[in-house]
Amino acid sequence: MPARPITGALLASELALQFRRRRTWAMLLALAAVPVLVAVAVRVSSGPPSGRGPVFLDRVASNGLFVAIAGLSLSIPLFLPLTVGVVSGDSIAGEASQGTLRYLLIAPAGRVRVLLVKYAASVAFCLAAVFVSALAGVLIGALLFPIGPVTLISGTEISPPAALGRLALVAAYVSVSLLGFAAIGLFISTLTDVPVGAMAAAVVLSITAQVLDSLPQLEWLHPWLFTHHWLGFIDLLREPVSWDSFGDNALVQACYVVVFGALAYGRFLTRDVLS
Amino acid sequence: MTTRRWQRWIPAAVIPVVVVGGALALPLRAGAEVPLPERSPQEVLALLAESDVDTFSGTVEQTSDLGLPSLPSLSGEEMGLGAGLEVLTADHEVRVYADGPDRFRLQVLDERGERQLVLNGAEAWTYDFRENEAMRVTLPDGAKERIESRLNELKSEQTMTPSAIAERALAAIDPSTEVTTRDNVRVAGRSAYELVLSPRYEDTLVGSVAIAVDAETGMPLRASITARGETAPAASVAFTRLSLDAPEESLFTFSPPAGAAVTEKTLSERTPSGDSAGVEARSGEHHVTHEEPTVVGSGWSAVAALPAGSVPAEVSSNPLLLEATTPVAGGRALSTALFSVLLTDAGGAFAGAVPVEQLQAAAAAR
Structure with missing residues (x-):
């Protein structure tokens, strides 16, 4: 059964293609710039008054490790969905518009496998994006600010290595948060041959979901929105760790992955590939 | 060709339907019957009076739907009046840890921060992460001993059995209140009796007060108040998670983090209880x-x-x-x-x- 090696080779070539593109690097650089900007801005100014601004922004000056978390929480509403939307929205529609989708499907791979590989590449980008953002935050924070014991939001102090562990948890949480959105982007991408349209639609959808999430009149809808738990990573910074939102978030994202994965499958298998 | 295309859509259509259906059906399970031995309201009241659980950890959810306008200016940062109104209009999730009568920790889990109340013997701490302010409250010398001896005195005086207490309580409230039980409920994964107190006269806004009493320990697991003519509670406090194991020792020691503004306060005999920075600013x-x-x-x-x-x-x-x-x-x-x-x-x-x-x-x- 040659299925495994082919999937592996397909995934490897897809990942190589993905991370060799200049666009991917530009987006990762932009994401890395967010925590750098935050750190520099706090360094040159006196910082916001306590209790205002994004989570942890007011603590950045006292501890460099907060830069990574402040940077992530700034990137979550717009920059991360923007870049993930570009990658996942482009995944099928981009190939279709360039006329390469046909050749991809001529290989004895099957459409399901192409779809899976495309989604895997989007997921890889999600992981890379969050990792780069967190890493840039830690590095610039260590460079510009003192590193010391970190105060969790329950008032408990933990050592810097333990804090890095918490940061890894937060990064995992944020990566998981993006999985559902990447599946939505993939589905939109199977609908059209115009990649820009798919990207824009995906990004607009993420913003719409966040707007709906902020309307108190739609409270019944909130737990079902894929953006609802995006900022819930704060529960990982409590002592003891509250895993509830991690579980809820993972469940919601899994539902979105399954539903939109199935829709993408239905659409992609029935569509006529003309170009 | 068209049939094949139609058929290929089947899995794609079935999966979303199953997921959405499952998501909608899951909450319905909560309505399932909870089998428990039959008890009269008075017996449930006695169970409640008998309860002596003081070691547990759990998560409590407080919700209120009082029909108050949710004021945009109430961001939870306001102190005093604002904090009082915030407690009334917003929902809260609180983690509670207790180990014995004098060691206690309360964490109000805010969306973007956390407020603490740590009580350990004669020392209490409050801490607000967003303001980065800590307050240490100490009971005056000897106060603890006096409270303890008074408690012991009360205990020795109190010769009434829980069922006698329940009987007296029922007799005392009977003229104004009807006490009944309704279908058993499951709260925080535990089976519980539900005691319902309903006013006998219609001159109040309160329709009924319901208390879920844990069948095993008699601990109150949920209290909810329903307004007259409504079916959904206007305010409720309920455990969503409860464990009767002793919480971790380290939870009851608190030292203010570096950089926090710390204020000290020693309670005089007059003040009945510490002001916990808006945590309990209710009345x-x-x-x-x-x-x-x-x-x-x-x-x-x-x-x-x-x-x-x-x-x-x-x-x-x-x-x-x-x-x-x-x-x-x-x-x-x-x-x-x-x-x-x-x-x-x-x-x-x-x-x-x-x-x-x-x-x-x-x-x-x-």
């Missing part, structure tokens, strides 16, 4: 003035009254309060599903679980 009147309110009437329709001139002008002209209240004859009123507050033009205040008209009548009778 509006007590914040406004230290004058003791008088109570008019009895039972469910009792009205608490403060004499004219006891509400300072800066409180009654507070923009937040002006936003929350509406002008009525004789002053301004705050009207919710469960209670009403009337601030008279003369600076008096009336509050009770009654409609505003009854407060106006009480004010006019003065």
